[in-house]
Amino acid sequence: MSDEQRLVYVCEGGDCTERGSGDIHDKLKEQALAVDPDEEKVRVRRYPCFGGCECGINVTVYPDKLFYSHVKEEDLPDVVKHVLGEGPAVDRLTGAVEPDIEEMAWMMLDSPY
Numbered sequence: 001m002s003d004e005q006r007l008v009y010v011c012e013g014g015d016c017t018e019r020g021s022g023d024i025h026d027k028l029k030e031q032a033l034a035v036d037p038d039e040e041k042v043r044v045r046r047y048p049c050f051g052g053c054e055c056g057i058n059v060t061v062y063p064d065k066l067f068y069s070h071v072k073e074e075d076l077p078d079v080v081k082h083v084l085g086e087g088p089a090v091d092r093l094t095g096a097v098e099p100d101i102e103e104m105a106w107m108m109l110d111s112p113y
């Protein structure tokens, strides 16, 4: 992974899926690919469950370690701008889950698999 490249994970656990995370994943990916078709700057992938289910839809940005919660379709342009390096992190979406949930997510994402 180059220094510039970000990995965005969209939760596809049961609660997030019920809230429409499948659509969020597809739209986020579509918007990112429209600007970055070869995924040089960002890859959008699904993630099984972050454990912050009551705050879904949850999306993480790595290696920035941003844990976005309650993500809605209208938030996606801001998220995409940031991950492509064209805007600030979307602070209004952070801080909803307990710190230990975030820590667990970063531990999982930090570990090679």
Ligand code: FES
Pocket: 011, 012, 013, 014, 015, 016, 017, 048, 049, 050, 051, 052, 053, 054, 056, 058
């Ligand atoms: S279902 Fe999304 S965090 Fe668990």
